[in-house]
Amino acid sequence: MVVSWRGHVAAWTAVVVAVVAGDARAQAQPAAGQAVAQARAALDGIEAEVGRLKQGDLAPGNALINRLVEVRRALYAASGQADEAWGAALKRLERMDRRIREVCTGKPSPAPEPDEATRQALAIIEEVEAGLRQLNPGEGSKANGLVARAGEAKRLLGTSKTLTCDAWIDACVQATGLEARIRARYAEKPAAAAPQGPPTPGERPPAAPRPLSASDGWALRQGFYPVWDDATAALPRTEAADLGLKRFAERFRGDVRRMLDAIKAVGEQAHPDVQWCRQRLAAFNELLERRIGEGIDLQQARHRDRLAAVEDVNRRLAELQAFFDPKTFSCGLEAPYTVERVAAWAADVRKWQEVARAGQAEVQEIEARYPALAKDPAVVDVGRRFAHWLPGQVGQAITAVTGWAPDGARRTQAGKLPELVARAEAATKANLGDDLLTDDAWVGQCLTELREGAEAALALQRFGKDVFGKDEPALARTAARLEAFAQGVEARGQKVLAGTRMPRAATSDAALERLVRDCLANPEYGVGKFERLVISSAPRRETAVRRDSWVDGNYLYIRTWTEEWDEMQVALAEHVGEHLRIVYYTLKLVHRSAGMKPEGRWYVHQRIESARILPENVGK
Numbered sequence: 001m002v003v004s005w006r007g008h009v010a011a012w013t014a015v016v017v018a019v020v021a022g023d024a025r026a027q028a029q030p031a032a033g034q035a036v037a038q039a040r041a042a043l044d045g046i047e048a049e050v051g052r053l054k055q056g057d058l059a060p061g062n063a064l065i066n067r068l069v070e071v072r073r074a075l076y077a078a079s080g081q082a083d084e085a086w087g088a089a090l091k092r093l094e095r096m097d098r099r100i101r102e103v104c105t106g107k108p109s110p111a112p113e114p115d116e117a118t119r120q121a122l123a124i125i126e127e128v129e130a131g132l133r134q135l136n137p138g139e140g141s142k143a144n145g146l147v148a149r150a151g152e153a154k155r156l157l158g159t160s161k162t163l164t165c166d167a168w169i170d171a172c173v174q175a176t177g178l179e180a181r182i183r184a185r186y187a188e189k190p191a192a193a194a195p196q197g198p199p200t201p202g203e204r205p206p207a208a209p210r211p212l213s214a215s216d217g218w219a220l221r222q223g224f225y226p227v228w229d230d231a232t233a234a235l236p237r238t239e240a241a242d243l244g245l246k247r248f249a250e251r252f253r254g255d256v257r258r259m260l261d262a263i264k265a266v267g268e269q270a271h272p273d274v275q276w277c278r279q280r281l282a283a284f285n286e287l288l289e290r291r292i293g294e295g296i297d298l299q300q301a302r303h304r305d306r307l308a309a310v311e312d313v314n315r316r317l318a319e320l321q322a323f324f325d326p327k328t329f330s331c332g333l334e335a336p337y338t339v340e341r342v343a344a345w346a347a348d349v350r351k352w353q354e355v356a357r358a359g360q361a362e363v364q365e366i367e368a369r370y371p372a373l374a375k376d377p378a379v380v381d382v383g384r385r386f387a388h389w390l391p392g393q394v395g396q397a398i399t400a401v402t403g404w405a406p407d408g409a410r411r412t413q414a415g416k417l418p419e420l421v422a423r424a425e426a427a428t429k430a431n432l433g434d435d436l437l438t439d440d441a442w443v444g445q446c447l448t449e450l451r452e453g454a455e456a457a458l459a460l461q462r463f464g465k466d467v468f469g470k471d472e473p474a475l476a477r478t479a480a481r482l483e484a485f486a487q488g489v490e491a492r493g494q495k496v497l498a499g500t501r502m503p504r505a506a507t508s509d510a511a512l513e514r515l516v517r518d519c520l521a522n523p524e525y526g527v528g529k530f531e532r533l534v535i536s537s538a539p540r541r542e543t544a545v546r547r548d549s550w551v552d553g554n555y556l557y558i559r560t561w562t563e564e565w566d567e568m569q570v571a572l573a574e575h576v577g578e579h580l581r582i583v584y585y586t587l588k589l590v591h592r593s594a595g596m597k598p599e600g601r602w603y604v605h606q607r608i609e610s611a612r613i614l615p616e617n618v619g620k
Contacts, residue, residue: 035078039089042071047096053103058556061104068097087173094164105551114167117160122167124153125174132181133268137188137209150178185210199284201233205276212273216266223262224277228284231255235288244295247378252292256285309370313379316366320359320382326389331397337417337452342459345401346466352394359386398467402460408468417456417463424453424482443493450486454479500613501620502582503536503571512539516570519587519602527604530572531580531618537569539589564591567605573618580618582610 046064053061075090098109114122131146154175160168188209204225211217231252242248259281266274331352333345363383367374395406403415427449461475512535520527542565549558566589574583586606 035074036085036089039071039075043092043096050096050100053100055103055106057104061100064100065097068093082172082176084173087169090169091166105556106549107551112162112165114165115160115162117156118162118168118171121153121156121171124149125171128178132185134270135185136270137186140186143182143186146182147179150175198287199232199280201229203280205273208272212268212271216268219262219265220273220277223265224259227255227259232284240291240295241298242295243292244299249292252288256281256288309373313366313370313373316362317378317382320362323355323359326385331394333401337420337456337459339455339459339462343462343466346463349394349398349467352390356386356390402463408470417460420456421453421478424450428485443489446489447486450482454482497612497614500611501617502532502534502573505534505536506538507535515602516587519604520585525604528574528576530574532573534571535568536571539566539568542567563593565589573613576609579612580615581612584608584610
């Protein structure tokens with residue numbers, strides 16, 4: 001392209017320095033809103049013309065780039081009031097500039113990377129933003145330090161050499177107004193003192209001079225205030241004697257931990273709302289621990305039989321809980337789905353079902369013996385574990401593996417074992433041509449699917465017998481049919497293999513064959529040991545016209561040349577792994593190629609691995 005805008009870099013840098021320093025010249029620049037609106041209108045017009053450009057339109061492309069230069073100057077003149085709209089307009093301009101260059105030259109125009117000055121400025125801006133979140137009102141020395149660091153970021157942006165990259169534009173937008181935000185935070189009024197008295201539901205901190213950020217506010221709204229309302233409402237309604245029981249006390253202590261975690265998740269710990277939440281949580285925790293202490297005293301004063309009943313219930317609940325941990329319990333079955341593994345899993349299913357029934361009976365006995373504790377949360381939780389959770393988990397596992405409902409009354413299309421059977425049935429409908437039967441990978445996959453399906457059918461039959469007490473002879477017949485089909489595929493594959501032959505030779509020229517052997521002996525081609533060589537396609541002359549272009553400074557260069565080469569194909573009976581395979585090699589001899597290919601000697605251009613061939617058929 002003829003136009004280069006790099007000559008304007010120094011002028012733009014001067015504008016940026018004026019912006020970040022806040023001098024009178026920057027203040028005199030036009031308002032950013034007006035400049036952005038004008039830039040958008042200009043870019044809309046330019047973009048419409050860019051869509052009509054095609055490769056080689058250098059003059060129209062230069063004209064459009066000149067217009068972009070004027071728009072860029074106007075935007076940088078208003079950069080002292082940079083905001084997100086200003087940055088978006090400038091980014092759009094730079095992308096349009098690169099697009100014009102790519103279209104006109106046919107060469108990619110990558111986006112520039114930020115230089116060291118821009119990266120340092122971004123790091124400082126991030127540091128200042130973090131410090132601003134922790135800045136308390138009235139902390140003068142800390143505020144002055146942040147202002148000084150912000151000034152250093154602005155100075156670095158003024159020295160940057162990559163004004164067209166997105167990172168520099170984003171840094172300018174972030175840096176604008178940073179000092180004003182720091183001074184505003186310093187001038188805020190201190191947080192009001194937290195209210196005294198007992199914690200109550202619905203309490204909220206007084207209005208702060210400045211609200212929390214959206215993410216910090218969400219952390220308190222979702223994690224603190226709802227728990228606060230529930231806990232402060234539930235604590236007065238809870239008997240002190242109940243709080244003397246560990247399971248009741250831990251429920252409220254868990255609420256305290258959740259609220260504390262919500263406070264810790266807030267980034268701006270110095271905010272008045274956060275301070276209020278910490279103070280009120282401390283008051284609630286003090287009240288809670290005092291009432292827990294009272295409850296413990298009451299519990300210790302209760303009748304011995306009540307204590308004995310509680311101890312008995314706790315012991316029996318602990319024994320029931322020891323059967324399994326819901327957090328780590330797993331009752332599913334993963335592949336491979338052999339009959340033996342499914343039979344062992346079926347035995348586990350019966351055991352888990354029996355455990356569920358025994359646990360339900362034990363909980364019912366506890367409820368009948370100690371009616372006062374029947375509604376105890378721990379008793380209810382363990383009862384739910386054995387009556388609902390464990391049967392539900394086992395039922396889901398049965399359906400996921402076998403496709404049957406937990407009671408065996410119905411059958412679904414889902415389930416890993418039915419899916420394996422269906423996949424095998426689909427394999428029996430494949431069109432088994434010779435091209436597939438010579439493909440070892442395909443044959444291996446087909447046989448795997450068929451035999452996995454046969455095994456899955458037998459496993460389904462075994463599971464139905466062991467768990468539901470019903471037999472399905474049709475599944476055994478399906479397994480036998482799938483195995484027979486697999487044996488047929490193996491037999492046909494062997495037949496096709498027995499009929500595989502080397503291709504017919506196109507020439508038997510001894511000199512040409514020696515030339516081919518010399519070429520293939522080159523270690524860089526990785527040709528393995530082979531038993532026979534056949535020239536399947538004699539040498540033939542080929543030509544092609546090539547074209548290339550590039551931009552150097554203000555000029556576009558285009559070159560055209562003709563390539564000419566000889567080409568032939570040979571087939572080898574080559575050792576590949578444990579077998580002999582027919583491997584085709586395309587050889588080329590380049591006569592003219594502008595230096596892009598080796599000239600004057602044959603070389604391997606392409607290798608294609610084909611069908612397997614038996615040793616006794618190599619010479620046929």
